[in-house]
Amino acid sequence: MEKLSAEAAAGLLASLPHWTHDAQRGAIRRQYRFADFAQAFAFMTQIALTAEKRDHHPEWSNVYDRVDITLTTHDAGGLTQLDIDLARAADEAFARFG
Numbered sequence: 001m002e003k004l005s006a007e008a009a010a011g012l013l014a015s016l017p018h019w020t021h022d023a024q025r026g027a028i029r030r031q032y033r034f035a036d037f038a039q040a041f042a043f044m045t046q047i048a049l050t051a052e053k054r055d056h057h058p059e060w061s062n063v064y065d066r067v068d069i070t071l072t073t074h075d076a077g078g079l080t081q082l083d084i085d086l087a088r089a090a091d092e093a094f095a096r097f098g
C-alpha cells in the first residue's frame with residue numbers, strides 16, 4: 001500500500017475531524033471516551049476483530065474509560081488508505097456506543 005501524499009492525506013482527514021495528524025511521523029491519533037471501562041473494552045474488542053480481519057492493527061492504550069489510538073502503516077513508513085479506513089471503522093463503532 002502506497003503512502004498518501006500530503007495533499008491526499010489532508011483531503012481525507014477533512015472527513016475525520018476528531019483525528020489529529022502527526023505529519024512528521026505519518027500517523028493520525030484520536031482519543032475516545034466511554035461511560036466506563038466495560039464500554040471502552042467492548043469497543044476495543046470490536047476494533048481488535050476488524051483490525052485482525054484487515055491485517056491492519058492500531059497502536060493503542062486504554063486507561064479506564066479512555067482509549068487512545070494511533071494509526072500508521074508500519075510497512076509503508078507512514079499514512080496510507082488502510083489507516084483512513086480503520087479510523088472510519090473505529091468512528092462508526094464508537095457512534096454505536098452512544
Ligand SMILES: C[C@H](O)[C@H](O)[C@H]1CNC2=NC(N)=NC(=O)C2=N1
Pocket residue numbers: 055056057058071072073074075076
Ligand atoms: C505481515 C503483516 O501482514 C504485516 O506486518 C501487517 C500487520 N499489521 C499492520 N498494522 C499496521 N498498522 N501497519 C502495518 O504495516 C501492518 N502490517
